[in-house]
Amino acid sequence: MSFVTQPERPDDHNPITNIHRQAFGRDNEGRLVHRLRRERQLLLSLVTTHDNAPVAHIAFSPVTVSGSQRSAALATGAALGPVGVLPKYQGQGLGLQIIEAALESEAISQTPWQVLVGEPALYGRFGFQAASKYGLKCEFQVPPEYFLLRVTPGAATPSFEQGETLHYHNAFHSV
Numbered sequence: 078m079s080f081v082t083q084p085e086r087p088d089d090h091n092p093i094t095n096i097h098r099q100a101f102g103r104d105n106e107g108r109l110v111h112r113l114r115r116e117r118q119l120l121l122s123l124v125t126t127h128d129n130a131p132v133a134h135i136a137f138s139p140v141t142v143s144g145s146q147r148s149a150a151l152a153t154g155a156a157l158g159p160v161g162v163l164p165k166y167q168g169q170g171l172g173l174q175i176i177e178a179a180l181e182s183e184a185i186s187q188t189p190w191q192v193l194v195g196e197p198a199l200y201g202r203f204g205f206q207a208a209s210k211y212g213l214k215c216e217f218q219v220p221p222e223y224f225l226l227r228v229t230p231g232a233a234t235p236s237f238e239q240g241e242t243l244h245y246h247n248a249f250h251s252v
């Protein structure tokens with residue numbers, strides 16, 4: 078059994094849609110990836126294959142902070158999502174492995190910080206903490222403990238003005 082993680086290739090587009098359809102039990106996340114790709118908003122799109130068949134996928138897209146007075150470089154981060162593993166392959170460490178590979182990739186380690194909406198128990202091990210700790214709010218109505226931010230190791234700790242709001246790409250508004 079050989080697992081390989083690498084950037085998506087054109088042949089992976091349909092399998093990626095299928096991974097998210099099966100992982101989430103709906104089409105929204107696959108459509109989101111498709112739209113981010115079409116609008117050239119995929120900062121990173123990684124696929125894990127098992128014997129050449131895609132079984133896990135993760136995407137990152139750029140996000141911005143409204144009302145930010147700081148430099149454009151610090152006002153722009155990366156959003157993790159979606160991440161999905163085919164149900165048959167879940168619980169074998171592939172999710173953790175693809176998240177780690179993505180965070181260590183050149184594309185993402187060059188961003189100052191990353192955000193996501195997800196389980197603190199899952200993402201805390203990668204250094205994600207409540208974004209409210211840094212003064213950042215999410216544009217979506219989500220419980221604050223699920224809106225998480227990770228500072229890239231070695232990067233400056235962002236300190237947002239209280240109440241500054243994180244904005245996702247428009248494609249996320251239709252999820």
Ligand SMILES: CC(C)(COP(=O)(O)OP(=O)(O)OC[C@H]1O[C@@H](n2cnc3c(N)ncnc32)[C@H](O)[C@@H]1OP(=O)(O)O)[C@@H](O)C(=O)NCCC(=O)NCCS
Pocket residue numbers: 100101160161162163166167168169170171172173174194195196198199
């Ligand atoms: C979430 C998901 C990507 C994790 O991938 P996976 O390959 O099943 O997970 P792994 O085998 O790498 O294990 C990840 C670890 O996180 C834990 N974990 C997995 N899903 C979790 C969840 N939703 N909440 C909290 N912890 C979770 C596991 O128990 C495991 O912990 P352990 O190492 O202490 O045993 C995968 O289960 C999936 O595709 N789920 C459906 C889609 C989804 O919910 N995506 C994430 C949205 S934020």
